[in-house]
Amino acid sequence: MLYVLEPAATTAPHTGAVRLRFLLESLTALDGELRARGSSLHVARVADGADVAAEVAAAAARCGATTLVYEDDDSPAGRQRDAAVGAAAAAAGLAVVTRSGHTLYPPALLLDAAGGVAPRTMAAFTSLVDRVGPPRPPLPTVGDDLPPPPPPPPPLGDGEAVADGAVPSLGALGWDAAAAAGLRVRGGEAAALQRMEAFLGRRGGAVVRAFEKPKTSMVAWRTPDTTVLSPYLAAGVLSPRTFYARLREVEAAGNGRHTRPPVSLVGQLLWREHFHLLAGSVPHFGRMAGNPLCRQIPWDDPSTDAAAAARHAAWATARTGYPAVDACMAQLRKEGWVHHLGRHLLACFATRGDLWLSWEAGAATFEELLLDWDPALNAGNWMWLSASAFFNSYFRVYGPVTWMRKVDPEGKFIRHYLPALARLPTAYIYEPWKAPAGVQAAAGVRIGDGGDYPAPIVDHAVVSKVNIDRMAKAFRSGAAAEKGGNKAPAVKVGGVGGWGGGANAKPAAATGAPSRGGRSAKAKADAAPVKTEESGGAGGLRTRSGRVSKKR
């Protein structure tokens, strides 16, 4: 099995140390599983700008493979690359087999059932899924009947390639291991299944059956209130169909007494499914310009506006001066993970609530930092929180002082993630700039310029009102545009991609990023000619830039 590490998967700003460590651990675990079955994983690195498709095809042919197997990537950029790989492989005389397994359903199946137009609301999506019926059950785990590994293929790319195919270390990829020390989730499928079963078994399944996402706690950092399976789902380490099937079993044990979508855990998988379907079918889903789903709002752009860049930097480095916001960012930077509701606070504050930054800028920061980064979910959720799409109540603004205080009156979460503030009296923990000098001194902290923690970079009471007015204006002009007959076109399905260009990231000019969004492949291959079918549950590994293929 071959896994290709593209530069964007191993370097900032697209990838941070924490997620890279998780990926490398998962690759190591996959290699171990393959070796236990008499095969192995070969990791190859390619240089920036290399023609990966041609090199993969050439390497496969040179080591005697007859079939190239990989999993579909449902993102536009991924589909473009898949097409290139498929074409290059076919030209090299290889049979090509692709599978759909990253989502519960093959996207084309849902789009067909929906008449070619992806639903735009969760309610409509849920009824679509009800009509289609449950997803296929996961396939069994591969056994020990894998063919022996072929001779190692020649290295891909230039001298950067890892000749022996071993999973590289963080250090070998140019990272300081200390930067990834905050990782709290172990990589690999065995760890994923163990975490999944541990959660499913909480109070005999009662926790699953009573699960309501909005009611989970964002300040339970020692033992998160949610599953924290998203990193595994995002990387392709855990099959969504495996998770779904087990959830249904645990729900069934309650004799019909369990929560339901959208708040249940199955509902969380449907959110994921919904955003994936939209990301694969709405033009430019990952950005504002040219995205028919996204309200056009005159955000400040940090790439062209120095003041906006300063605000963005303060937000991204946990220096806004609002402890609730900064504690969330501190957790994200350290661990690569924050609770869903913490992400709400961060995203609302960065966009319509306070800083008025483009949601694309915030999404780019999350792309680097999130362990569970997924282009479809990231864009969908940033559009949601910025009230650019899906969500219209732009006046519901999270208060950076009031909101978290309701669930954590003593500020334990803040004290843990912002240790400089740990000794402040509870009265000031959410508003440290109000603490008198004597109180600050007693707490061993100095707030403000040159101190240990900054004063607020904006006055929430003032800017939130200004921003609500701006949002109201943007909503009015959006409504006017729609009345003027400028409606967004229906979202058409289609194999034919008219929207090729890198729809999942910021505009290419802003990042210089190569297209990414990769997938992996399954170990179990039929030697069939080009065809597509669903792949299954166990054992795969998928990343945005990885590609695994089986040689025989």
Place this chain on the structure above:
DNA sequence: TTTCGCGTTGATGGC
């Protein structure tokens, strides 16, 4: 016993 002052609670509506 009635009335007043004052603080708390909950419903409501606007942004």
Place this chain on the structure above:
DNA sequence: CGCCATCAACGCGAA
């Protein structure tokens, strides 16, 4: 999966 101002209703102690 907001926040706040407003107001009515209420509880309670004091006069």
